[in-house]
Amino acid sequence: MPAIGKREWYEVGPILFGVGCLTSVDLTPFKIYCMEFCKYHQAIRHVKKHGHVLTNPTSGVLYTNPAENQANKLKDSMRKFWTDFGMTPVARTRIQVDDKPKVDPVETFLIEGKKIKKIKG
Numbered sequence: 001m002p003a004i005g006k007r008e009w010y011e012v013g014p015i016l017f018g019v020g021c022l023t024s025v026d027l028t029p030f031k032i033y034c035m036e037f038c039k040y041h042q043a044i045r046h047v048k049k050h051g052h053v054l055t056n057p058t059s060g061v062l063y064t065n066p067a068e069n070q071a072n073k074l075k076d077s078m079r080k081f082w083t084d085f086g087m088t089p090v091a092r093t094r095i096q097v098d099d100k101p102k103v104d105p106v107e108t109f110l111i112e113g114k115k116i117k118k119i120k121g
Contacts, residue, residue: 012087
């Protein structure tokens with residue numbers, strides 16, 4: 001994953017985990033979000049470098065930079081993740097989380113399962 005995605009992973013992930021909005025079963029969707037975040041910033045860099053409007057070198061016709069369209073699509077995609085993970089003020093009002101640190105039930109189940117196997121085995 002590019003550096004900007006890793007930075008998002010390590011900055012936002014612990015915050016979401018701490019408030020109970022991210023568990024071990026959410027890692028794949030969160031990874032996809034971080035990859036979308038990378039692509040979005042790549043598209044924005046392209047627009048900054050080449051401009052919002054490009055000119056067809058053959059016909060001289062102006063057209064919207066495709067990277068701008070891509071950035072807008074990625075922003076919409078990320079907005080869905082923001083909502084799912086409670087990453088906006090409005091989304092947080094819809095999510096109920098405990099103030100206490102969460103124990104991941106899947107992780108607990110897997111750990112307990114390993115203990116049982118060791119005792120039996």
